[in-house]
Amino acid sequence: MSETGSHNDVPEQNLPSEHGAHGGDVAVPDDPFANPGHPPHEFRRQDIDERAAKHSERVTAGLFGLSMLGTIAFIACFVIFPVDKIVFIFPFGNVSALNFSLGLTLAVALIGIGAGAVHWARTLMSDEEFSDDRHSAGADDALRENVEQQWIQGAKESGFGRRKLIRNTMFGALTLVPLAGVVILRDLGPLPEDKLRHTLWSKGKVLINQNTNKPLRPEDVVVGSLTFAMPEGLEESQEDFQEQIAKAALMIIRIKPEDIKDKRERDWAHQGIVAFSKICTHVGCPISLYEQQTHHVLCPCHQSTFDLADGARVIFGPAGHALPQLRISVNDEGNLVALGDFEEPVGPAFWERG
Incomplete structure (x- = not known):
């Protein structure tokens, strides 16, 4: 019995060879990854x-x-x-x-x-x-000279x-x-010049309660209360109301005179009623959170805290200096009035401090 291959066997004549069916050489394909080089340069x-x-x-x-x-x-x-x-x-x-x-x-x-x-x-x-070989990250003297x-x-x-x-x-x-x-x-916009150093407050200006739009009287302010005030003559219907109130807004607080630690604050107050700028000296947020027992006032934006019984000095937070105080008194009609403007600019400290 003669030997035969299985049906999976490949006939010998079908195997690849360096020779063709008639004994000729078969071409070997070029290396597909060979570097073709740059094409000839064409002058412009x-x-x-x-x-x-x-x-x-x-x-x-x-x-x-x-x-x-x-x-x-x-x-x-x-x-x-x-x-x-x-x-x-x-x-x-x-x-x-x-x-x-x-x-x-x-x-x-x-x-x-x-x-x-x-x-x-x-x-x-x-x-x-032109092409060049990849170099290591560290450059030697020869490479630096080449570059x-x-x-x-x-x-x-x-x-x-x-x-x-x-x-x-x-x-x-x-x-x-x-x-x-x-x-x-x-x-x-126009240069600020010295406009930031002045507000609408001046000698004799009546303090107007922002909630009632009526003049503030000493009896209206009780110990432990917090009232917001604006200058007489400033109306919400005015075109520049926001600009003016941003500089002139006041906090009115009544503290027992014996609890006021700062002498100047006590002299500028009226019967324990003190008036401080409502504008935080950090970035100008309106201050509105008052702690009656400690006389501390807190800015809600970045938690700067001021002691209103000690010249509104900063006791916590990023604010740069104390809140400016407005000197106040009472006129012949019994209304609280300003005795002048703030002696220093209100609001953030980055632009006016030398």
Whole structure:
């Protein structure tokens, strides 16, 4: 009986071989992971034609010059157009002339720099590719010297030192663009000057109860109570009410005279009735939490705590200094009145303390 292979056996003639069916050699495929290398470098027109290079230089300088004009126009528009001027611009409709002009001119200034840099890189800077082996993170002296030489070579090939027109216009554009940011800071509003140092309080101004809108009298303030007051003549219907009350708001507390530790506080009070600014000296939050037994008042924002029996000094929290006190007395009609303005600015301390 002859030997036969199983049905899974592959005939010998079907096995791969270095020879073909007729004895010829079979081609071995190339290594698919071989490094193909860089394609041959193709020179640009600017690389071989100096007139084309000069044209690209002028275009790049023109884009940088356009950026400078955009910055100058930005500053001019900021000065020329009033805030409330509305114009119709198709297809946007009615828009603010100031906002539209500032956005348009700033876009021109920034796009000019970007387009100029891109055109310079694509037409004049060297575009020849080269590869280098990966190095370890730590650089030895030879590698540092190699990088330095590459930097020098790159600067030379960019034409930065040779093409003065591009260099000067680029410096001009980069110098002018930040001016747009400096000028727009003016839009934050008028300078405060000494307005933050003054409130509506003055000699003879009656203390008005904010809850009843009636003048405060000494008998209205009992020991342990907390009352909020504002200057006479200030109405909630006024356009600048929030601005004024943010500086002039008062806390009125009555403390037994023998419990007041600070001499000046006692002298500025009336029969134990003291008036302190309601504005926290940390970040300007309104203070409203009063502890009757300890005479402590707490700011709800960051828990700064002030002792109203000891000149409203800070005993806890991030506030920088004591609450300003308003000197008060009583007029001929029996109403509580101020004897002047605060002697120091109210509110946060970061802007007025030298």
